[in-house]
Amino acid sequence: MYNLELDKIVKEIKKLKAKRVLIQLPDGLKPNAEQIVDYIQKSTNSKVQVFVWLGTCFGGCDIPSNLNIINIDLIVQFGHNKFDKESW
Amino acid sequence: MTKTIFIDAKYSEEIGLTNEVLNYLKSNNIKSVSLFASVQFLNLETIKKQLKSEKISIKTTKAKRTNKEIQVLGCNVYEDSFKTNIIKNSDAILYIGDGLFHPKAILISQINTQNKKKIIQFNPVSKQFRIINEEFIETEEKRIQANLRKFINSNKIGIIVSTKPGQNFMNLSLKLKEDLEKKGKKVFIFVSDTIDLNDLENFSFIESWVNSACPRIAIDNLTNKKIINIKEAFNPTKFISN
Numbered sequence: 001m002y003n004l005e006l007d008k009i010v011k012e013i014k015k016l017k018a019k020r021v022l023i024q025l026p027d028g029l030k031p032n033a034e035q036i037v038d039y040i041q042k043s044t045n046s047k048v049q050v051f052v053w054l055g056t057c058f059g060g061c062d063i064p065s066n067l068n069i070i071n072i073d074l075i076v077q078f079g080h081n082k083f084d085k086e087s088w
Numbered sequence: 089m090t091k092t093i094f095i096d097a098k099y100s101e102e103i104g105l106t107n108e109v110l111n112y113l114k115s116n117n118i119k120s121v122s123l124f125a126s127v128q129f130l131n132l133e134t135i136k137k138q139l140k141s142e143k144i145s146i147k148t149t150k151a152k153r154t155n156k157e158i159q160v161l162g163c164n165v166y167e168d169s170f171k172t173n174i175i176k177n178s179d180a181i182l183y184i185g186d187g188l189f190h191p192k193a194i195l196i197s198q199i200n201t202q203n204k205k206k207i208i209q210f211n212p213v214s215k216q217f218r219i220i221n222e223e224f225i226e227t228e229e230k231r232i233q234a235n236l237r238k239f240i241n242s243n244k245i246g247i248i249v250s251t252k253p254g255q256n257f258m259n260l261s262l263k264l265k266e267d268l269e270k271k272g273k274k275v276f277i278f279v280s281d282t283i284d285l286n287d288l289e290n291f292s293f294i295e296s297w298v299n300s301a302c303p304r305i306a307i308d309n310l311t312n313k314k315i316i317n318i319k320e321a322f323n324p325t326k327f328i329s330n
């Protein structure tokens with residue numbers, strides 16, 4: 001019903017040669033996490049570690065920070081588009 | 089360096105108004121609508137055609153912080169959240185999407201307007217429609233007003249700053265702190281990532297709180313915490329209605 005564009009994600013992972021990917025889902029899409037993780041792992045021969053963000057996903061304004069500690073190469077946030085923060 | 093991409097999860101089926109909605113528009117003599125939708129439901133060609141054939145004019149605008157015309161965010165809660173004030177010149181608002189979070193923002197953006205326009209919400213998944221009018225935000229309106237009055241009369245203020253990059257307004261918060269200190273108030277800055285209003289409980293010496301992160305944190309406040317948004321905090325009397 002909603003297009004999760006999983007091929008686009010795999011393409012991006014390959015382009016970036018990402019090793020660790022974090023997927024972040026709004027509550028309505030959280031039940032899809034299994035399907036998403038399975039797809040990414042299958043399409044990358046399990047060479048990529050896929051993690052699921054446990055916390056909030058309120059909008060494009062709500063990207064997890066301080067991820068350097070676990071070396072995430074790519075965050076994929078579902079359900080929103082790019083957020084243009086004001087500069088004030 | 090971490091890269092971020094967004095998958096907006098577009099609804100993959102055709103979105104068209106039901107006869108029930110079209111009849112409602114006709115029988116209520118609605119000749120023009122401001123059209124808004126959440127990001128999943130921006131493919132509105134069918135709806136535009138339907139409205140045109142009913143001779144209903146469609147007004148659209150780009151809301152702040154979005155990057156698509158028609159799209160609305162939960163933080164678009166001020167009159168100036170929209171590039172042009174299309175609502176003022178429409179008979180009603182047509183919102184395509186589910187839930188109350190987004191339509192509530194559109195209602196709250198009209199809080200200081202005399203002639204508030206109702207929202208006709210069409211949920212493209214369930215095909216149901218409902219009318220959302222001022223009654224839906226009565227509690228919020230009252231609370232905003234009460235908390236503004238309390239803020240003006242408070243001497244110890246806590247400003248809340250989120251470390252979420254999209255919601256971080258530390259510089260603005262420091263500016264407010266300076267402003268309030270000039271007025272003789274004592275100001276503390278509190279920092280958190282996700283803001284849980286229950287955490288404010290522990291700092292009972294704070295008389296009023298200012299939220300600098302997502303404005304919905306203060307507006308949808310389900311606690312009895314005295315909290316206002318930073319936009320109002322610079323000039324609270326401007327936002328107090330008589």
